[in-house]
Amino acid sequence: MSTAKKQYKRITVKSLVDMKTNGEKISMLTAYDYTMAKILDKAGLDVLLVGDSASNVMAGHETTLPITLDQMIYHASAVVRAIDRCLVVVDLPFGSYQSDPKEALRSAIRIMKESGAHSIKLEGGKEIKESIKRILNAGIPVMGHLGLTPQSIYKFGTYTVRAKEEQEAEKLIEDALMLEKIGCFAIVLEKVPAALAKKVAESISIPVIGIGAGNGVDGQVLVTHDMIGMTHEFNPRFLRRYLDLFADMTGAFKSYVDDVKSGDFPNDKEQY
Ligand SMILES: Nc1nc(=O)c2c([nH]1)NC[C@@H]1CN(c3ccc(C(=O)N[C@@H](CCC(=O)O)C(=O)O)cc3)CN21
Numbered sequence: 001m002s003t004a005k006k007q008y009k010r011i012t013v014k015s016l017v018d019m020k021t022n023g024e025k026i027s028m029l030t031a032y033d034y035t036m037a038k039i040l041d042k043a044g045l046d047v048l049l050v051g052d053s054a055s056n057v058m059a060g061h062e063t064t065l066p067i068t069l070d071q072m073i074y075h076a077s078a079v080v081r082a083i084d085r086c087l088v089v090v091d092l093p094f095g096s097y098q099s100d101p102k103e104a105l106r107s108a109i110r111i112m113k114e115s116g117a118h119s120i121k122l123e124g125g126k127e128i129k130e131s132i133k134r135i136l137n138a139g140i141p142v143m144g145h146l147g148l149t150p151q152s153i154y155k156f157g158t159y160t161v162r163a164k165e166e167q168e169a170e171k172l173i174e175d176a177l178m179l180e181k182i183g184c185f186a187i188v189l190e191k192v193p194a195a196l197a198k199k200v201a202e203s204i205s206i207p208v209i210g211i212g213a214g215n216g217v218d219g220q221v222l223v224t225h226d227m228i229g230m231t232h233e234f235n236p237r238f239l240r241r242y243l244d245l246f247a248d249m250t251g252a253f254k255s256y257v258d259d260v261k262s263g264d265f266p267n268d269k270e271q272y
């Protein structure tokens with residue numbers, strides 16, 4: 001009897017670099033739970049990001065700062081249980097890596113060991129170079145994140161577009177080159193001018209994945225709940241909404257309330 005196994009083409013950090021080399025764009029969305037991750041994996045996404053945006057989207061906080069390492073591990077382990085194909089990247093949350101390289105490595109190891117994820121992402125450039133090197137030395141793939149870095153929101157005060165000025169743009173390019181040099185497998189570029197993002201993508205061999213960074217980069221990422229219209233009153237220019245689930249779901253919930261109140265639900269067939 002044949003023992004045919006299901007063959008899944010799993011996405012690895014190597015596949016992403018190959019995609020850039022072959023000119024194939026990389027698709028990435030956020031996932032925080034099993035059910036959504038299952039749908040995203042089946043739909044053919046390349047990368048799932050367990051983003052610290054879970055702090056906003058899942059828990060209702062105003063910023064990403066409050067979410068804890070334990071909470072990120074809880075979200076990441078649910079996502080990992082759902083996937084057959086996607087590469088899973090997990091954000092190191094605020095406060096879990098900024099103190100020193102040893103703390104950063106400890107946090108990264110906890111994510112890898114306790115969630116089964118494949119890689120981690122940290123916000124920042126040269127300020128956290130030693131931490132990134134330490135994590136990479138342990139064999140953990142690292143994705144960088146430059147431009148708008150929401151964990152530093154209180155340093156800037158706004159979510160406006162970053163690196164519009166020459167000096168900031170130069171630092172961003174230097175940081176991107178450094179992240180490539182020390183061995184990161186990809187970089188997220190958030191809310192920077194399209195021309196700058198294109199220049200960065202053309203200057204390095206690792207993939208640049210943009211959010212609000214134009215079409216000259218190697219892939220795109222959005223927050224899933226934003227692109228399916230579940231979140232409300234978040235309308236940055238870079239967001240394309242593919243569904244209006246806030247309205248559709250509200251309609252469904254209203255119908256359920258009506259059906260319960262009227263006694264229409266359950267009917268004869270919906271009982272024992
Ligand atoms: N739901 C959600 N979606 C996200 O994309 C997201 C989060 N949460 N939480 C963490 C970060 C924060 N991010 C943000 C936040 C705000 C803007 C933004 O463009 N805000 C305003 C403009 C602000 C300004 O110009 O001062 C907007 O146009 O909505 C962009 C990305 C991206 N991330």
Ligand SMILES: CC(C)C(=O)C(=O)O
Nearest residue numbers: 030051052053188221
């Ligand atoms: C917006 C993306 C890149 C992110 O870091 C997150 O969802 O936390």
Ligand SMILES: [Mg+2]
Nearest residue numbers: 051052053091
């Ligand atoms: Mg994040």
